[in-house]
Amino acid sequence: MQAAVVTDFTRPLELQRLPIPEPGAGQVLVRLEACGVCHTDIHAARGEWPVKPNPPFIPGHEGVGVIETLGEGVRTRRVGERVALPWLGSACGHCGYCVSGQEALCEQQANTGYTVDGGYAQYAVADGHYVVPVPDTITSLDAAPLTCAGVTTYKAVKVAGAGLDTKVGVFGVGGLGHLAVQYARLAGGFVTAVDIEDDKLELAHQLGADHMVNALKTDPVEEIQRRGGLDVALALAASNDSFRQAFASLRRGGRMVCVGLPAEGDLHVPIYDTVLGGKSVIGSIVGTRQDLVEVFDLHAAGRTRVIAEGRELADVNSVFEEILSGRVPARVVIQY
Numbered sequence: 001m002q003a004a005v006v007t008d009f010t011r012p013l014e015l016q017r018l019p020i021p022e023p024g025a026g027q028v029l030v031r032l033e034a035c036g037v038c039h040t041d042i043h044a045a046r047g048e049w050p051v052k053p054n055p056p057f058i059p060g061h062e063g064v065g066v067i068e069t070l071g072e073g074v075r076t077r078r079v080g081e082r083v084a085l086p087w088l089g090s091a092c093g094h095c096g097y098c099v100s101g102q103e104a105l106c107e108q109q110a111n112t113g114y115t116v117d118g119g120y121a122q123y124a125v126a127d128g129h130y131v132v133p134v135p136d137t138i139t140s141l142d143a144a145p146l147t148c149a150g151v152t153t154y155k156a157v158k159v160a161g162a163g164l165d166t167k168v169g170v171f172g173v174g175g176l177g178h179l180a181v182q183y184a185r186l187a188g189g190f191v192t193a194v195d196i197e198d199d200k201l202e203l204a205h206q207l208g209a210d211h212m213v214n215a216l217k218t219d220p221v222e223e224i225q226r227r228g229g230l231d232v233a234l235a236l237a238a239s240n241d242s243f244r245q246a247f248a249s250l251r252r253g254g255r256m257v258c259v260g261l262p263a264e265g266d267l268h269v270p271i272y273d274t275v276l277g278g279k280s281v282i283g284s285i286v287g288t289r290q291d292l293v294e295v296f297d298l299h300a301a302g303r304t305r306v307i308a309e310g311r312e313l314a315d316v317n318s319v320f321e322e323i324l325s326g327r328v329p330a331r332v333v334i335q336y
Contacts, residue, residue, distance in 0.1 A: 001017070001018055001019070001020050001121055001122040001123045002015060002016070002017060002018075002121065002122055002313060003015070003016055003017075003018050003058050003117075003120060003121035003122070003313075004016075004058065004059070004120040004121070004313055004316045005018075005056050005057070005058055005120075006044070006045045006053070006055050006056060006057050006058075006059060007055055007056050008055055009045070009046050009047035009052075009055065010046075012317040013045060013059075013120070013316050013317055013320075015313070015314060018121070020122075020123045021117070021123060021124070021125045022069075022125070023069055023070065023071035023074075023125045024071050024072075024125070025071050025072040025073050026071055026072070026073050026074060026127060026128055026129070027071040027074070027125045027126060027127060027128060028067045028069065028070055028071060028074060028077055028083075028125065028126055028127075028128045028131060029067065029068050029069035029071075029123060029124075029125055030063065030065040030066065030067055030068070030083060030085060030123065030124050030125070030126055030131070031065050031066050031068050031122065031123055031336075032063050032064070032065035032119055032121065032122055032123065032124060032336050033064055033065045033066065033082075033140040033335070033336055034062075034063070034064045034065070034140040034141055034143070034144040034310075034333050034334065034335050034336065035060040035062055035063040035064070035118070035119030035120060035144055035333065035334045036060075036062030036144035036145045036147065036148060036149065036175070036308070036331055036332070036333045036334075037060075037062075037311075037316070037319050037320075037323065037331070037332045037333070037334065038061065038062060038148050038149065038175065039175070039238050039260075039323060040061070040087075040113075040114075040148075040261070041059040041060060041061070041113060041120075041320075042320050042323065042324065043238075043261065043263065044057075044059050044113065044114050045059055045320070048263040049261065049263075049265075050265070053114045053115060057113075057114075057117055057118075058113065058117040058118050058119075058120050058121050058124070059113040059114075059118050059119075059120050060112070060113040060118035060119030060120040060121075060334075061085065061086060061087040061089075061111065061112040061113040061114070061118050061119065061147070061148055062084075062085075062086075062119065062144045062145060062147040062148045062149070062333075063084065063085035063112070063113075063118060063119025063124060063144070063147070064082065064083070064084050064085070064119075064134055064140040064143045064144045064147065065082065065083070065085075065119075065124075065140070065336075066080060066081070066082050066083075067079055067080065067081045067082075067083060067131075068123075070128070071125075071128065074128040076128060076129065077128045077131065081133060082133070082134045082136075082140070083126075083131035083132060083133055083134060084131060084132045084133075084134055084143060084144075084146075084147040084292065084296075085112050085118065085119055085124060085126045085131055085147070086112060086130070086132060086147050086148060086151065086286070086289075086292060087111055087112055087113075087114075087148055087286045088103065088104055088109060088111070088112075088130060088286060088288075088289070089109070089110040089111055089112040089115070089116050089126065089127060089130060090109065090110045090116075090127040090129070090130045091103045091104075091106035091108060091109045091110075091130070092106055092107075092108040092109075093129075095107065095108065101288060101290075102288075103288050103289070104155075104285050104286050104287060104288060105285070110127075112124075112126070119334075120313065120316060120334065121313075122336055130289065132147075132289055132292045132293060132296070134296060135296055135297075135300040137300045138296060138299055138300055140335075141306075141308055141310060141333050141335065142299065142306040142308065143296070143299075144308070144331075144333045145175060145179070145306050145308055145330075145331040145333065146179075146292075146295050146296060146299055146304075146306060147292065148286065149175040149176045149179055149331060150179050150292075150295045150299070150304070150306075151286060151287035151291050151292045151295050152176060152259060152284075152285075152286050152287060153176050153177075153179045153180035153183055153234070153236070153259070154179070154183050154287060154291055154294065154295050154298075155284055155285075155286060155287035155288075155291050156180065156234055156257045156259050156284040157180065157183040157184055157187055157189075157234070158291075159257055159282055159284040160232040160234065160255055160257045160282070160284075161232070161255065162184055162187045162188075162189045162231075162232050163187055163188050163189070164187075164188035164189075165188065165189075165190070166184075166187070166188065166189040166190070166231045166232055167189070167190050167192070167227075167228065167229070167230045167231045167232070167251070168184040168187075168189040168190065168191050168192070168230065168231065168232045168233075168234065169191075169192045169193075169194060169224060169230040169232065169233045169234065169246060169249055170184065170191060170192070170193050170194065170204070170209070170234050170236065171194045171195075171220075171233060171234060171235050171236055171237055171242045171243075171245065171246045172194070172195060172235075172236035172237030172238075172239070172242060172260060173193050173194075173195040173197075173200040173201060173203060173204045173209075174195075174200065174236070174237075174328070174330060174331075175328075175330055175331040176236045176259065176260070177193070177195070177200075177204070177234075177236050177237075178200075178203055178204065178207055178307050178330045178331075179304065179306070180234050180236060181193055181204050181207045181208060181209050182207055182208060182303075182304045182305065183304075184232075184234070185207075185208040185209075186298070186303060186304075189231075189232070190210045190211075191204075191208065191209045191210050191211070192209065192210065192211040192212070192213060192224060192227075192230070193205070193209040193211070193212050193213070194212075194213045194215055194220045194224075194242070194245070194246075195212075195214065195215065195237075196214060196215050196216045196326070197214075197326055198214060199329060200329065200330075201213075201214060203307060203329060203330065207305065211227070215242070215245065220245050220249060221245055221248040221249050224249040225248075225249065225251075228251060229249060229250055229251025229252075229254060230249050230250050230251060230254055231250075231251065231253070231254055231255065232254065232255050232256075232257065233246035233247065233249055233250055233254065233255070233256045233257070234246070234257050234259060235247075235256060235257065235258050235259060235260055236259050236260045237260050237262075238260045238261060238262045238263065239260075239262055240262050240264045240266060240267070242260070243256075243258065243260070243262070243267055244267075244268070247267075247269065247279075247281070250277070250279050252277045252278055252279070253277070253278045253279070254277075254279050254280075255279070255280045255281075255282060256279070256280065256281050256282065257282045257283075257284050258281065258282065258283050258284065259284055267281070269281055306330075306331065307329055307330035307331065308330060308331040308332065308333045309328070309329070309331070309332050309333070310332075310333055310334075310335040311332050311333070311334055311335070312334065312335070313334050313336070315334075316334065319332050319334075
């Protein structure tokens with residue numbers, strides 16, 4: 001099979017011919033049809049986070065494909081079933097987090113495309129309990145971004161407690177942000193989209209955002225506070241400045257949900273303003289298998305749109321550069 005492999009954090013991904021892996025007990029072999037390209041993949045390939053993956057490895061945690069082989073003991077999946085391979089590759093299943101519906105916090109979890117090989121390959125093995133069936137009415141091109149960008153922002157809107165008449169700010173309109181706008185609207189919120197690219201702000205407007213702010217042309221904090229501030233700020237951009245702006249845009253009692261993971265990784269919160277203003281800073285990491293089922297259900301019902309462009313696996317390094325330069329309107333998906 002062909003795969004894009006991280007061999008060294010300082011080098012581009014290397015296209016290699018590798019043997020098709022064999023599923024072990026409890027695993028399934030999936031023939032990939034698509035895999036979305038997430039900014040997290042770039043962090044992984046460059047070793048930019050404190051906990052680093054171990055090269056060589058295959059990135060990609062938005063894989064969608066068809067099960068070709070069942071490993072020993074797999075009873076809940078079937079050959080020919082189309083499934084998604086999300087970031088949560090597996091968890092222990094018995095700790096307090098797992099049994100209380102917070103499996104994404106399990107300390108024994110394995111992560112697709114990070115600690116186990118992912119979807120930048122024609123085939124991948126995955127835990128049969130943690131792949132999620134994809135409805136027939138959803139294309140693989142759409143399903144791939146929903147597998148991370150969708151479930152991550154859906155969970156963030158849930159965590160934020162966004163609801164009717166909530167003033168929600170989406171900081172960063174890209175792969176995650178264009179879906180966050182839609183989930184916040186579905187929850188009943190009034191959405192302000194913040195970005196530095198006019199075309200992304202226009203996309204946010206088309207997807208239902210009520211107000212758009214270009215942070216290069218207008219101070220987003222001043223503009224948002226002039227309108228009364230935010231109940232919820234979703235910090236999605238991989239930029240420390242964007243996180244600072246998100247917090248500063250909150251009204252009293254507001255909640256900032258941290259989702260993006262800037263390489264710098266520092267957040268300075270003013271204690272005086274936080275305490276007297278009754279503000280909250282919340283971390284939200286992807287979502288559960290059930291969250292992903294709900295994301296697929298909403299999309300199958302026509303409630304959301306995915307904006308994605310297809311590419312070939314051989315283009316992966318140039319796609320990374322496109323993402324870093326901000327030239328990608330929303331999501332790029334590798335198609336096999």
